[in-house]
Amino acid sequence: MDDTQHPAHTDLLGVYLNDHLAGCALGVERARCLAEAERGTSLAEALRPVVREFTEDRVGLLQLMRSLDVPVRRYKILASRLAERAGRLKSNGRIVQRSPLTTVVELEALRLVVEGKAACWRMLRRLAGTDGRLDPVRLDSLLERAGRQADTLERLRLRHAEKVFRPAGEGSARYATQG
Template sequence: MNALPHSGTIQRRPTGRRADRKLLGIYLNDHLAGATAGTARATRLVRTARGSALGRAIEPVAAEMARDRAALLDIMRDLGVPVRRYKVCAGWAGEKLGRLKPNGHLVQGSPLGVVLDLEALRLGVEGKAAGWQTLRRLGATDERLDPARLDTLLERARRQQERIEEWRVRRAEEVLAATVG
């Protein structure tokens, strides 16, 4: 923000490393909130689909998502970015509130709910991949960011996208095909 000193001239606050660090902290904490919500959503989907082909396909993805969240926490620690608990709580609460959407069934889950869960997971993984890509680029000038680790995380996100998309398309066709035509 600009300040007006007694002399009547405008002075600008210095920008630089401190401002960038603050923005990086906001960015990474927003990703942590998303990772918290995504991990909870994936875990719940695995639990509700337990014993099915979908459950078996998504279970390793959910485990990877939990490891990715832990990796993000490690990266934040390496960068000296503090965790903002309120954002983590907001991600957790947002995932819980997202379950309250009308789904065409009053008491039990709806087959449409699984499609929407898979779509939410896919969007979350796309956001995570974008975050890894951003950090990978920042790693060119910040030695605290390990390019090889970020490449691994990015590749894992791409595999997760493929697996989730495969099942999203399959379930959407199963659930919605009867309503079209």
């Protein structure tokens, strides 16, 4: 099917991909900030490859957009950066210092970013059957990586949540929160 005959298809695909690009930008920034906040811990070490892969996924999406002649809408990326920064203002039960609960919530948010990326890769993989500009092997690889990222983030989230929500007196005094 020739996209010149169906400009609405290309326009809608452009909106969709730019929305996912904004989500990728948000994910990269959030993952970097979390790794920085947890610097010196095993969590930060485990997040390092995730941050690298998130960055590679963003570049991969930009390459796909170029191959599909979809222009980047920079205002969407700017909006996602503003949303990411606003998200840092959430209440976490602490005023001055970072709450351990923040890490749990951020790991959940990163998991949602991965689920969104996987949904995009699956949709593009389906389109690859009729659009020769899309490489099905590359999309399969991106889908596999998203699965690994989701598994890693879920493992980290559960491990951290167990520490945070462990009853006081079971070695979790450092994680006890007030209010």
